[in-house]
Amino acid sequence: MTRKLGNTRLVIATHNAGKLKEISALLAPFGIDCVSAGELGLPEPEETGTTFVENALLKAHAAARAANLPALADDSGLSVVALDGRPGVYTADWAERQWFEGAKGRDWFMAMGKVEGLLCEQGEDVDRSCWFSCVLAIAWPDGEEAVYEGRVNGAFSWPPRGKMGFGYDPVFVPQGRDVTFAQLDPEEKHKISHRADAFAKLVAEQFAG
Template sequence: MSEDFDPEHVAPQAIRKLTPGKLVIASHNQGKVREIAELLGPHGVEPISAGALGLPEPEETGTTFIANAELKALAAADLSGLPALSDDSGLCVEALRGEPGIFSARWAGSDKDFTVAMRRVWDQILAQGPGAGHDAHFVCALALAWPDGHVEAFEGRVDGRIVWPPRGDKGFGYDPIFVPYGHDVTFAEMDPAAKHAMSHRADAFRQLVAAVF
C-alpha cells in the first residue's frame, strides 16, 4: 500500500440511480407492501410484490437489519431480473436489551400472529420488575438491489414508548403498542398519512429518495 494512502479521503462510491419502471417489493408481508407502495407512489415506479411473482422468502441469516434487508433484496433481484427493494424492520425495547429486534417477525410465530408477539413483549417487560422502563424504538433498513448484484442500503429510526393494552386498527405488526415520543396515540391509531410523515420507514425512505431518484 502506498505511504500516501489515506482511507479517510477515499472518494465515496457513487449512488446508483433508480429509473422509472417495475420494482419488486421483496416482502410477503401485505402491510409492508401496502406502506411501501404508498411511499413509492409519487416516484414513477410500478411496485410488484414478491408474493405476486411467486418468489420464495429467503432465510434471514443476517445479524443486523441492513444485512437481512440486503439478503432479501439481492435474492429477489436475482430471481426476478428486476430491481428489488427490501425492508427489514423491527421493534427494539430498551428494557429487553433491544429485543425482539431482528427477530420481531419471528416472535409472532409461524402464523404471523402479532397479538401473540405484542403480548410476549408486554409480559417480558413486566418480568423485568416494576422499575423497567417502556422506552423503545422502531428501526427500518431498506436495501435496493439490482440483478447485477449492486445494492444500496439506508436505515431509519423512530423513538417512543410501549403501552398496554394495544390500541387502534390502522397499522400492522407492533403498531398498536407503540406511541412515538411527542404523541399520545399509537401508530395504529394514527391516520396513515401522519404515520408516513414520521415513521422509521418514512425516515429510511427520505434517505433513499434523496439518494436514488
C-alpha cells in the first residue's frame, strides 16, 4: 500500500513559478505546507530521462534527499500528432535560449513558433491535434515513491491567445473548447488540465478515505 503524505511539509521540486502556483493551489484544500526547491536553494538536477516518468522521479528523489522531506515533482509537456509526438519530453528544451541568443532563460514564444513552423511545413491541411501530458511523482527521503499520470487532448492554435497560464498554454485549445488554456480562468483550467487529471489520481490514493 502506498505511503500517505499526511499533514506534512512538502517540497515542490520546481524553480518554475507557474508550476509552483498551480500545484500549491491544488494542494491547498488538503492542508499541505508547500515550499519550492527554488525557495530552499536546491540545485536543479539534470533531466537525463527519456520519459516524463523518469524525469519526474529524478527530480522528486533529488529534492527529497536534499531537503530530507517528501517531495513532489511534475514533468509535463506538449506532444503534437503531426510531429510524431514532439516536442514531448523535450518541451522545455525547445524554449531554451542558446548562449549566442543573449539573456538566459526560456523563450516560450520562440518554442511555440518552432512548433508552428514545423506544422506549416506540412501544408494547410496538417493535423493540429496534440495533447498535454503530466506526471506527478512523490518521493520520500528513504527512497519510497509513487507516480500519477494525466493527459488532456486538444489542438494547436496559432497565433497565441491569452495572457494567463504559462508555457505553451497560449496555443493549446482543449478538446470541446474554443479558447486556449491561457484564456481560461485558472480555476476552470484546474478542472480540466493534464495536471488536474494526474492530481485527481494522486488525491484518490493519497487523501481519500
